[in-house]
Amino acid sequence: xxxxxxxxxxxxxxxxxxxxxxxxxxxxxxxxxxxxxxxxxxxxxxxxxxxxxxxxxxxxxxxxxxxxxxxxxxxxxxxxxxxxxxxxxxxxxxxxxxxxxxxxxxxxxxxxxxxxxxxxxxxxxxxxxxxxxxxxxxxxxxxxxxxxxxxxxxxxxxxxxxxxxxxxxxxxxxxxxxxxxxxxxxxxxxxxxxxxxxxxxxxxxxxxxxxxxxxxxxxxxxxxxxxxxxxxxxxxxxx
Numbered sequence: 001x002x003x004x005x006x007x008x009x010x011x012x013x014x015x016x017x018x019x020x021x022x023x024x025x026x027x028x029x030x031x032x033x034x035x036x037x038x039x040x041x042x043x044x045x046x047x048x049x050x051x052x053x054x055x056x057x058x059x060x061x062x063x064x065x066x067x068x069x070x071x072x073x074x075x076x077x078x079x080x081x082x083x084x085x086x087x088x089x090x091x092x093x094x095x096x097x098x099x100x101x102x103x104x105x106x107x108x109x110x111x112x113x114x115x116x117x118x119x120x121x122x123x124x125x126x127x128x129x130x131x132x133x134x135x136x137x138x139x140x141x142x143x144x145x146x147x148x149x150x151x152x153x154x155x156x157x158x159x160x161x162x163x164x165x166x167x168x169x170x171x172x173x174x175x176x177x178x179x180x181x182x183x184x185x186x187x188x189x190x191x192x193x194x195x196x197x198x199x200x201x202x203x204x205x206x207x208x209x210x211x212x213x214x215x216x217x218x219x220x221x222x223x224x225x226x227x228x229x230x231x232x233x234x235x236x237x238x239x
Contacts, residue, residue: 012175014169014171014172014175014237015083015171015172015175016083016167016169016172017082017083018083018084018085018166019081019082019083019084019085019086023081023085023086023087025086025092025095026081026086028099029077029081029095029098029099030074032099032102032103033070033073033074033102035103036070036102036103036105036106037067037070039103039106039107039110040063040066040067040070040106040109040110041063058117059114059117061113061117062110062113062114062116062117063113065113066106066109066110066113069105069109070102070105070106070109073102073105073148076152077098077152080152080155080156084155084159084166088158088162090158091155091158091159094151094154094155094158097151098148098151098152101144101147101148101151102148104144105144105145105148108137108140108141108144109141109144111129111137112137112138112141115129115134115137131205131206132205134205134208134209135197135198135200135201135205135208135209135212138193138194138197138208138209138212138213139194139197139198139212141190142190142191142193142194142197142212143190143194145187145190146187146190146191146194149183149186149187149190150183150187152183152186153180153183153184153186153187156176156179156180156183157180159176160173160176160177160180163176170237171234171237174233174234174237175234178226178230178233178234181226182223182226182230185219185222185223185226186219189215189216189218189219189222190216192215192218193212193213193215193216194212196208196211196212196215197209197211197212200212
């Protein structure tokens with residue numbers, strides 16, 4: 001699947017794709033993502049009656065959101081390994097931590113999305129949590145999301161240290177630094193969500209849950225700002 005997808009992806013001619021052929025570590029990582037999606041599927045409600053079938057149908061948004069987040073993380077890893085490859089002992093260690101976090105990410109992600117399904121659709125899915133525990137769920141989710149994006153940030157930091165060995169062009173160095181900036185945004189917002197949740201939870205667990213969740217909507221304006229800045233600066237290398 002990776003080989004077919006890489007072959008059909010759009011490639012930037014200004015970049016050298018050092019990891020176009022999947023390594024055994026790439027294949028292992030892909031298998032872990034496959035396991036993560038399988039865990040999401042097998043943990044859904046099993047319909048044994050028409051009422052159960054209706055409840056199962058209402059879990060579809062939660063399932064699609066969960067799958068989307070998993071695919072988003074997988075695509076981040078694919079982009080990196082395709083351009084830089086993972087043929088380095090430090091990157092191998094970081095990748096080991098990364099795939100462990102992917103498996104841990106499944107459970108808070110599934111729990112959170114099913115909780116939101118209960119909240120918005122008034123379903124009776126077996127998700128047991130008290131109102132004053134929701135802020136701690138947001139904190140738990142935030143730490144795992146932070147961990148995943150911080151490890152990806154370290155991936156790019158590592159290859160910048162190896163830029164001479166990898167023979168980076170000026171554009172490749174600019175591209176790598178830009179990706180580090182983008183991933184800084186990606187792991188900073190979960191940290192901000194954790195901080196705000198902890199602070200507001202001292203006064204109200206309901207507001208803490210709301211503020212912790214709403215923080216993630218900051219991704220949209222920040223990533224749009226980053227993308228515009230990246231496109232503007234990348235044009236300087238076209239000549």
